[in-house]
Amino acid sequence: MTKNPSQPAITATGLRKSFGDKVVLDGIDLNVAEGTIFSLLGPNGAGKTTVVRILSTLIRPDAGEVRVAGHDLTREPNDVRAAIGVTGQFSAVDNLLTGEENLIMMADLHHLDKRAGRRRASELLDQFDLVDAGSKYVATYSGGMRRRLDLAMGLVASPRIIFLDEPTTGLDPRSRHTMWQIIRELVASGVTVFLTTQYLEEADELADRIAVLDQGRIVGEGTADELKRRVSGGHIRLQFTDVRGLESAANTLGEVSRDDDALTLQVPSDGSVRSLKALLDRLDDESIEVEELSVHTPDLDDVFFALTGHPSEHEKEPTQ
Known part of the structure; x- marks a missing residue:
């Protein structure tokens, strides 16, 4: 499948969310083209994870209209869930199972029959270079292997859209580059990737479009080059x-x-x-x-600081 920038995979208008008296999202708009990588940047506490949790139906927005894969987020949440995969910054794999067993468990949760589930697990182990590790317990995996397995689990149902919430946090440079290549291959096959990251070079390397979120608002959006041209110093x-x-x-x-x-x-x-x-x-x-x-x-570091006006914070977003 080729990229079709005219066909949105995700649209959001006037998205708002508060936790108590803390406003986390203050009316943001998003438009993510199908078959592209869209990266959401922002300091800790800016609202990135809250956006992912809303778009993936984990929590409801207070206001705003959202469509994901052509489905209304509020009225058709099950259709949205059937079209997406989600991988967080902390892997959700089961240490007491092997890699293959984790994938088969996920196939069962998606109601694939036994034969189809085993076939899909085998395909994903091969795609993510985990064939030799498939029969080993996940407790023995390195951080990079765990993250690859976690991403593979999110792809069991062949989603059209996958949300990657800081997927390479804590990985060494080699493992991070391996993940980047996997992400590129997913997009080449037609998958839309919604990526949140604090690694500015990651967004620069991967994203077709970037939005910078700060204090609940989108303060800049465009390609990496467009954003860099907005900053003085070139x-x-x-x-x-x-x-x-x-x-x-x-x-x-x-x-x-x-x-x-x-x-x-x-x-x-x-x-x-x-x-x-x-x-x-x-x-x-x-x-x-x-x-x-x-x-x-200017690089994206210059863009980030120019648009947010402050360095990254270390406070966490409020949770429900």
């Missing part, structure tokens, strides 16, 4: 072979930062192709030669 670095070229360029370009020792100029830029072309045209008009050129854009 520049184009020009390297020259001699002082004459440096001087000519500095006089031509106006507001620049210069380093005479390194023979470089830093020209403010939003990193877009248009601004780069305009810069090169100005240099060409003046017959100024540049030895090297590199474009530097």
Whole structure:
């Protein structure tokens, strides 16, 4: 299945949720295209997990309209549940069962017949590179293996949409990259992934679109590149072979930062192709030669802090 950005997998309008006098979601709107990875970023306590719990029918919103996989969240919760899978930041596997037994148990919960359940378990063990570990008790698994099994369990019923709530928390870099590859393969097969994460490089690496949630509101949304262009600090670095070229360029370009020792100029830029072309045209008009050129854009760390206005907090979201 190919990506179809015109067909939403998830839509939410005016989503609100409070726990007592604590407002967790203050009227947020979401639109997640089918067959894409949508990442929700935010500091601890921003409301990310609450969004996932609502969209996956675990708790009801106080207000707002939500459709998941074409079904109304309030009026058709069973249809929504049949279309989704959920994997949290803490794996829900049973240590006293083998990997295969965990998958078969999940197949039973989804009312697959015995033969179909065993076939699906075998397929998932192979897909997640757990064939050799399938007959071993989960208590012996590494963190990365447990997380892969947990994700496999969420896919037993072949959901159209899967919610991954901080799925790589605590994993080592190698295991995290393995999970990233699995997520990409899921999306390539047509699955829609709704990803919450505190790892900004994870969202940058995976997400087709990113929304930043802070204090119950969406404070920024777009592709990673679009969000980065909203933050100041981007520049184009020009390297020259001699002082004459440096001087000519500095006089031509106006507001620049210069380093005479390194023979470089830093020209403010939003990193877009248009601004780069305009810069090169100005240099060409003046017959100024540049030895090297590199474009530097803000990263998602810059975006995160610019949009939220504060570093990550460590308070947990209220629970019902």
